Amino acid sequence: MLVNVLVIGSGGREHALSWKLSQSPKIDTVFTAPGNGGTENNVSINVDDLDSLADFAKKNNCFTVVGPEIPLAAGIVDKFSQMNLKIFGPSKNAAQLESSKIWAKNFMKRNGIQTAKFEIFDDPKKAEEYVKSLDYNVVVKADGLASGKGVIVCNSSDEAIAAINSILVKKAFGDAGNRIIVEERIDGIEASYIALCDGVTAIPMASSQDHKRIFDDDKGPNTGGMGAYSPTPVINDVFAEKIQKKIINKTIQSMKNEGIIFKGFLYAGVMIRNNEPYVLEFNARMGDPECQPIMMRMDFDLYDYFVASVDGTLSSMPAPKWKNQSAVCIVLASQGYPESYLLGEEITGFDLIPKNAIVFHAGTKKQNGKILSNGGRVLGVTALGDTLSSAISNAYAAVDKITWPSKFCRMDIGKKGLSYL
Template sequence: MVNVLVIGSGGREHALSWKLSQSSKVETVFTAPGNGGTENNVPISVDDLDGLADFAQKNNCFTVVGPEDPLAAGIVDKFNKLGLRVFGPSRQAAQLESSKIWAKDFMKRNEIPTARFEIFDDAQKAQEYVKSLDYNVVVKADGLAAGKGVIVCNSNDEAISAIQTILVNKTFGDAGNRIIIEERIDGIEASYIALSDGDIAIPMASSQDHKRIFDNDEGPNTGGMGAYSPTPIIDDNLAKIIQEEVIEKTIHAMKKEGIVFKGFLYAGIMIQDGKPYVLEYNVRMGDPECQPITMRMDFDLYDYFVASVDGTLSSLPPATWKSQSAVCVVLASKGYPEAYSKDDEITGFDSVPEGAIVFHAGTKKSGEKILSNGGRVLGVTALGDTLQSAITNAYAATDKIIWSQKFHRKDIGQKGLSYL
């Protein structure tokens, strides 16, 4: 029996901890720093790499890194040097997410399908470039910006404003020291996540996130307002194309460049005229996609994490999935992704129907109470025999959760229904 340390405090980490705790090989799952819903919380922040390593060493932990910041900071390299077993990509491999410019250049030189782009660190030159274009663009901060450093523009004026926001006003701090201006590809967006050991990659169940804050995909981007799995948008044929042309090509190209990619590889895909284009990479499980994906897992996740670290994924059977659909509705604090209140008491957990799980994200415990402690607060997740029944079940559970600042989208999963 082994202990597991899950690093992070979001809904993704709660879902991973929940799934890993079901393994017969795992004794205790610790979460650092965790949230109001996770058990065995360890009060060490995700950027305290020394503290995390010390805890893992003393408690005989296999470590799973949830969020992107410690991966970009090189936590996996640090743990490996200390002889500690850790799941996730190295600092070098994490550049696929930590630098959008590095990732775009990587895609370009390895002929992985993505939108055409230019790179700027000078606002005036960037704005002059935009004025010369006859198509709409997306403006992206180079570095990590908690899922919010991407501005989709509907006009030249909006693009010029986005350049001002990122490069001049430094809304995303140093993450916006350089920007990418890329052609806006309009189509259907989906998430494709695979688990790699550096040689092969096993696809996870397909999913679709809902990034915008308001219904009908309106308003600013967020870290994600809900997700469902599987998505009918990615059929078997398209899945095969993405697996071969994006995922496997990425893993093999990384290896050819001297970088072994171990961990979750997440490709944010835009599908236009049946062809997939990579919008961006993430080097960890998506959040909130993780919640419905883990609900549908019909295998021991711990075994697959160990095989990823050991380079032995090919020795495991294919991952199997429950035939049901799963839907996650994110409950946020009013005002997110801008300013929002904290410390609001949340009630109703005991009334949630059986079969639905409330994964915590921005919460904390205060005595017996659960208080809000972030922008995205909870991820109410439910299974159903069909996508429609999963939607119905998730929203029935959502209605039971009560707090004064609760806000959520009312159309999670509807895009999928339109493709059935």
């Protein structure tokens, strides 16, 4: 019997997940709540309305897939599980790896998982004194969820003090910044390593690399991500095994030892320094925009693996297969993001996109048959190519077809990868 699937979220990640799941022969209808201008079968329920989402899933016999972090942190998986509704994602306890950076850092410290040296503060004066005592640069992080923007990378103690004031005094991230982490800045090569877990077994997804800063050459403030590509030559097979063993497997086992079963996507943002991986952050869900190129390269039925994750049977699943091509996702944003930006501008050019590319929608809405901008990160133009270089060319060729007045994107997505080939 065919099942229905409910994908929760409204970003490019959720469009990519919905697109991939809709290819499964075992699925009848994929609903997306609340979805965006590009997703089909949208359900107008917000991601934090857990009761309405549960009611919908129950009435429509849905297997549920959670995209973003907010419902995970609110305990949607616990709620659905209590109602005997099948749902893919980590419990509220397990999602603390992302919902509290302080919890995650302390977890890593007590379990010997490599991460940067850090201290925790809620008093701006004490944080400032600490920064002034250091002979190295730091990163200042808000404890709670801040849509990928709560991390400020500092080049001097003056910048660090400004960051401390911004978060603790001016409340730039609201209550998410009631406490902060001040940690050693580790410079190296950053990559994203994502695994699908069932609490015991962790199956690695294809490697990828995100581009966090708003401007070319990694300049400007952090964003939710301006583009990504897969696979990345930064993580070769030997290094992937090191990350899998030292970080992913150790995290899953340590969580289990502490009485927490981690099911879902475990995302380790890693910095590679002197051939050693350090965890910059954990996410308890698939990355966005990493999801888009990973889904484009995926050559297996994702639904089967989601079911195995929930049922605890991943060890019996075959190794995932990936297309032997590169995929590149370029995020098209509205000018002014991640600060203020215009909404409601008409976007055109979708009918001109070549066959080797897909436009995943994020901050869009459909109105009177038109697609309008409805967010900071608006679209994720994603293309395949036989090489990374050709995938980059194909993605930017597709980007050129899309137009709206405030359109903005980085022009160097994937360039880091080329320098390693």
